[in-house]
Amino acid sequence: MHNTMEDTLLQDVSKSLAEQKKQLPRKGALVLEDGTRFEGISFGHPESIAGEVVFCTGMVGYPEAMTDASYTGQILTMTYPIMGNYGVPEPSLWEDERIRVSGLIVSNYIDTPSHAQSTMSLGTWLQREGIPGLEIKDTRRLTQHIREHGTMLGKILINDEDVPFYDPNSENLVARVSTKEVMKAGSGDTTIVLIDCGAKRNIERSLLKRNVQVVTVPWDFDFLDPANRFDFDGILVSNGPGDPKYADKTIRILQKALASKIPTMGICLGHQLLALAAGGDTYKLKFGHRSQNQPCIESNTKRCYITTQNHGFAVGTIPEGFTAWFTNANDGSNEGLKHEELPFLSVQFHPEATPGPEDAEWLFDHFLKVVREEKSKKGA
Numbered sequence: 001m002h003n004t005m006e007d008t009l010l011q012d013v014s015k016s017l018a019e020q021k022k023q024l025p026r027k028g029a030l031v032l033e034d035g036t037r038f039e040g041i042s043f044g045h046p047e048s049i050a051g052e053v054v055f056c057t058g059m060v061g062y063p064e065a066m067t068d069a070s071y072t073g074q075i076l077t078m079t080y081p082i083m084g085n086y087g088v089p090e091p092s093l094w095e096d097e098r099i100r101v102s103g104l105i106v107s108n109y110i111d112t113p114s115h116a117q118s119t120m121s122l123g124t125w126l127q128r129e130g131i132p133g134l135e136i137k138d139t140r141r142l143t144q145h146i147r148e149h150g151t152m153l154g155k156i157l158i159n160d161e162d163v164p165f166y167d168p169n170s171e172n173l174v175a176r177v178s179t180k181e182v183m184k185a186g187s188g189d190t191t192i193v194l195i196d197c198g199a200k201r202n203i204e205r206s207l208l209k210r211n212v213q214v215v216t217v218p219w220d221f222d223f224l225d226p227a228n229r230f231d232f233d234g235i236l237v238s239n240g241p242g243d244p245k246y247a248d249k250t251i252r253i254l255q256k257a258l259a260s261k262i263p264t265m266g267i268c269l270g271h272q273l274l275a276l277a278a279g280g281d282t283y284k285l286k287f288g289h290r291s292q293n294q295p296c297i298e299s300n301t302k303r304c305y306i307t308t309q310n311h312g313f314a315v316g317t318i319p320e321g322f323t324a325w326f327t328n329a330n331d332g333s334n335e336g337l338k339h340e341e342l343p344f345l346s347v348q349f350h351p352e353a354t355p356g357p358e359d360a361e362w363l364f365d366h367f368l369k370v371v372r373e374e375k376s377k378k379g380a
């Protein structure tokens with residue numbers, strides 16, 4: 001059998017119709033658990049998804065934020081009205097090997113990026129990684145709604161295909177995103193164990209450029225057990241997703257570290273875990289802190305640092321023996337802890353930045369100074 005000219009013509013027409021259909025903007029909607037609905041246009045992967053809807057007021061840094069594993073299970077709303085304009089840089093500049101947000105909500109999506117480092121458009125990236133993206137225009141109304149009623153569950157529906165609501169704070173997300181194996185990187189005069197609860201890459205990069213060997217371990221790897229023990233000088237507990245109370249195994253390992261007086265620093269989730277390990281408590285904030293301009297006041301100098309943040313929980317009860325090191329100048333919530341005598345310290349914000357200001361990067365130097373002092377005391 002051979003194709004007639006008509007067959008070929010018909011095939012061409014239906015092929016071009018299918019192509020056109022693929023390129024047509026797909027209808028989508030964001031539906032919140034209280035029934036509030038925002039109509040939109042899909043520019044990412046065309047599949048419905050559910051999660052916790054949060055907002056970030058950072059003006060830039062969507063590639064870094066989207067690859068931050070602390071956003072696992074969350075639908076991220078970027079409030080800055082233009083997104084996608086500078087495209088997506090190469091993977092070495094991401095904070096993890098893939099996109100970690102469950103979905104992305106923007107006001108105006110720019111599909112024609114312009115930047116020397118751009119390798120693809122934001123929409124292409126979302127499509128390749130299977131993550132939905134929705135342009136809803138009125139991100140301002142959405143943000144005001146969340147600020148007034150608190151963070152809530154929601155779902156991005158593409159072409160009205162329904163999915164059930166999903167609460168990421170109802171499971172142990174740290175176990176899902178943490179490394180599965182022990183990894184060594186760098187070399188230097190000091191060895192730091194990085195407990196990976198979903199660590200942003202710039203934490204390791206920040207250590208490596210300071211003459212440090214980094215041993216990254218899974219969230220539940222008990223490196224203090226004599227059977228697993230190796231030589232190291234200090235512990236850094238990373239950021240990570242979800243309710244800190246699910247990371248019970250990390251809390252137990254930290255309790256042992258505190259009892260052995262090992263120099264320890266916590267960042268974000270790590271700060272919350274250190275507080276829980278030391279007998280403090282955490283609670284859920286109404287709508288969290290997600291931006292690159294959170295003002296934090298240091299308790300001794302009263303200096304205010306402009307910091308990057310991405311968290312929904314906070315330390316409420318300060319553990320015995322610790323003092324509040326930093327306080328949020330906007331709402332007075334705790335932003336850091338310091339033990340009065342022992343080498344334990346932690347911050348709720350991100351000294352590694354990416355995205356955001358590097359004002360707090362000195363905290364890595366401060367921690368390593370503490371670690372090296374303790375090491376020389378031991379050697380003396």
Ligand SMILES: NC(=O)CC[C@H](N)C(=O)O
Nearest residue numbers: 239240242268269312313
């Ligand atoms: N960035 C983080 O480490 C976030 C910590 C925790 N999941 C919270 O939302 O508070």
